[in-house]
Structure formats: structure tokens, C-alpha cells
Amino acid sequence: MAPSFNSPKQELEQGICGQHGWSSRYFQDPSSRWCVEVRWGVGPRNGHVFVSDDVSDGASKAGVKKGHAAAAAVAIAGLRDIVHEANSKPTQTIEKAFGAQFDLTCFVMSGPEGWAKLWEMNPTEVFVDVEGNQVTPPVLVQVCVSGKQHDRSLCLLEVPNIHGLSDDMRRLLGDQSITKVFCDGTSGADRRSLGIDDSDNYVDLEDITSSLVGATGVNRGLARIMNLAWPNPAVRATKDTRDKESVLFFAAIEQGKKPRLKGLDEIPDRIRRYAAMDAWCTMMAYRGLRQQAQHEGLPMTE
Template identity: 60%
Template sequence: RTLEGAVAMAPNFNSPKQALEQGVCGQHGWSSRYFQDPDTSRWCVEVRWGVGSSQRQVFVSDDESDAASKPGIKKGHAAAATVALEGLTEILRAANVKPSRTIDETFGPRFDATCRVLGGGHGFENGWDALWACAPSVVAVDVEGNQRTPPVLVQVCARVGADTLCVLETPSVAEGLSENLRRLLDDDAIVKVFCDGTSGADKRSLGVRSTCNVLDLEHVATELAGATGVQRGLARILNLAWPDATVRVTKDAADKSSVKFFAAIERGTRPPLSGLHDIPPDVVRYAAMDAWCTLLAHQGLQLLARREGISIKG
């Protein structure tokens, strides 16, 4: 049978497992776990497409291949994946029926209406004064140009009542991070939320070594919804965090031009920044919105965790 609204086996995928892992789980940020039932020896795969027991299912095949051999494992995984592809048809249809929208299309108007963006750093204290005045317990931290220490740009976003504040700091190579940013990073009473994944490059570029009250959305998503073969990324984590949204969020194509801007400064082919005035307005907005979306994703994951009786920081 063809999997209506799901994936086609040929010519895109060479095996049922590849179709499940790349065509389904990889596209949506779902997790999969293969195992052999200890009682029946049948190969199974558990697929998790959200948070909670209602958002997962174990698919059981008839295959009892030997788990002690590579051919047996390969055959068992393929059999379990075949059953899963068939069983996930309706769930996939529900996911795929949502129109795809970029992060900017989905959240841009709300960001523009509710987020105040201010400069921070040496000689630009107004942003930090505003942030300290709101006494944040949780902040989202994002970094651009993280292959050097200090990084090219640091974005810190916090809630201010129903709205948000984003402070953007341009550290200088000579002076490093501002006193205010170091104070924030050293304050264990404030939860710092990153979307840094397994590389940890953002945290390293800031010199963050302590794990006390430091959260990574990739790790939180794995704890709540299972491990994935590749990092979910911010867009898929937003989809996980807000499952009732009417659209499926995808990464913005504009990311590439903004990343190139900061990479050129990192490489020295563009002059170093002396402040936010050296950054094009659309790039400032992109950078601030990254931190804002990180905070929004944390909020959604926290609500889901609370519903499931799971405790996460913040």
C-alpha cells in the first residue's frame, strides 16, 4: 500500500528504516528507538512525535532476527520500520496538513509588537539597566559568531510583564564581555536558556562552564520527547513546544545571509563591530528574534513538562 500523505519508498529512500528516519522522524523532529521484545523476540520501534504517553506508540513486527548479528539487526529494524510507516499514516497526515510557515512569518508580527530591543555592552548601559530593573528569573541567551571568544554578538532576552526585552551586546576582542554580561552569566539565581545543541559552541564562546541553572533546549526536548539522530534545531523545537499551533514552523531562508554577515566579522574580512549601529536593521532583528524564540520555546516546553508532572528549570 502507498502511504497517503506520508513518504514514498522510491526513489528517495533505499530502505524502510531510511524512510522512517529521514523521511518522517528527521523531517518532523520525532524520535525513534528500536528494540527486541524480551518475551517474544519480535523487533519493535517506539516513535515519539510529542510530549506525553498519548504522543508515542510502539510498533511491533513479526521479525525475530538474531540481535547478535549485524544482518539480523538490519533485518529487524527494517521490519519494525515498515510497520511504523504504515501505522503512522494518520498521524503524519495530521502533521503534514498544517501549512508550513517560516519562523519570521509565524512569529515576526508578535515579536515586532511585543519585544523592545536595546543595546548593551561597553558604553551602552541602557539595555542592561532595563534588564536589571525587571529582575529576570529566566533569560534566553543566543550568540552570533561563536567560533571565537568573545563572540561577535550576544543576545539576551527576558520577559517584562506581558512583553519582552532583548539586550544585544557587541563584545570587543580587547575588552571582552561587559561587566553586566559577566554578572548575568555568573548569577546562579538566573536560569540561562540556550539552544546550543551538542556542540556547546555558544556557551564556550562566552566562557560558560557552570551547569548550574544553565539549560539547553536540545537537551530539554530530548528529555521530554526522546532522542533524535540529528539535532532538532529551534524551528522543530518550537513545533514540539507548541503542538496545538495551526502551522508547522520552518527555518527562515534569511538565516544564511545573517550568518554570513557575522562569519565575515569572525574571519576578519569585515571590520569588527563598534556597536549595534554597525549592524543592518534586518540583521539586528534576526538576531534578537533568535533569542526571543528561544525564550518562547522554553515557555512552551515548560508548560508541557508541567502538564506531564516533569520538572525542568525556570
């Protein structure tokens, strides 16, 4: 059953843009006509300004509401073919869409051997994800590093103990010459759990995507960012609902319902793989957005 919406703006925002991670921006042109710019990808080719005939007063709440509705109605009609194409794609979980590539190209390591390999790679940027971010230190930290050959990467997994992060992890996070890339949204919980503050050298995929594709009212999340970073004409990647098992596993630990982990061997193989793949997907999304930005001649951030 198709969802029902209370207004054209709600349909545009929730039914279209929210579903796909697209952005919308309302404004009045020099003739006072209400417009909305919708962007569905990186660069001017992947966006359009839809212009209504409505010239309602932008200084009044009622006028803004009416103007936004009018512009949204024009956009919905104008986007019909693009929305149909996007919605017609079969969906695949991130695991199904990218899992084989992850298994083939990413080496998952831990401990002194993993850290030795990471430092040998001499990274200038690393891709960080954490599990159990409501406690400090978090329950698990995943760090992905791209090799000199882009078809190879390393994902290092660390289980912090009750005393905190390892010396190597603290060295990495505190190194101002290494950019830490997160997909953490506006909450900043991942960074807070690691003790990273605003003065540290980090960027966030949510901010980068907003800079390139336009801001949204809610976080896009990694699956939608992956679709924007790697547009696939055949399929649309979605979050795997089985991730709930992983979330519940780490939540039980951070909430004190289960004891802290003593080692990676206490994490089921499938959950450990999901965690590593999250950091790897952060790297892949960043790589895809950077390639598109370079192709369009755009900076990664404004």
C-alpha cells in the same frame, strides 16, 4: 519528486522523524519481537510503540538490521494518517508565524539603559543566543528576559569589543542563581564563545526536548523545537532561508574578512531583528515545553 530511500528504517528516520523532529527508539520486547517507539510530541498521547513479527537475533549485526527494518516498516504503515496530517500543513517561516507577536511584545534595548532594565526585572532565567560563535568573545550576544507579565519581554543586544564582554554581561553569565537557557545543541559553540563551562548554571533546549520527546541522531534546531513546543494545527514553522544573509554577515566578521563591529548601528536593521528574535524564540520554545511538561506531569529534564 518524492525522495527515495534505501530501507524502511532510512525512510522512517530521515523522511519522517528527521523532517519533523520526532524521535524513534528500537528495542526487542519480552517475546524478542522487534519494536520501535516513535514520539511526535510531549506526553504518552503523542507517541506509539509499533511491534513487528520479526524476532531476528539482537546479538548480530545482520539481525539488528533486519529487526530495525521490520519494525520501521510497521511504523511507517501505522503513522500514515499522522504523517499525512503533519505534511498537509502549509509551512510558514518562523518570522511569518511569530514575527508579529515578537514585535508587539518584545522590547529590544542595549547599553547601560538596557542593562538597568534587565537588572530591575531581577530574572531567575535568561535566554541566550550569540552570532559569530567561532571567536571569543562572539560578534554579538542576545539575551532575552521574560517580564512578570508573560506577554512582555526584553531582549538586550551587546556587541563585545576586542577586550571581551561587558562587566554586566560577565556578571550575568557568572551568576549561579540565574539559569542560562541556550539552543546550542551538542556542539556547545555558543557557550564556549562566552566562556561558559559545565560547572555553570545552564540548560539547553536540545537536551530538554530530547528528555520530553525522545533523543534524535541529529540536532532538531530551533524551528522544529518551536513546532513541538507550540503545536499548531494550521501551520508548520520552518527556518527562513533568508537567515543565510544574517549568517554570512556575522561569518565575515568572525573570519576576519570584515573588522569587528564598533556598535549595533553597524548591523542592518533586518539582521539585528533576526538576531533578537532568535533569543526571543528560545524563550518562547522553553515556555511552551514547560507548559506541556507541567500539563503532562513530567519533569523538564531526566
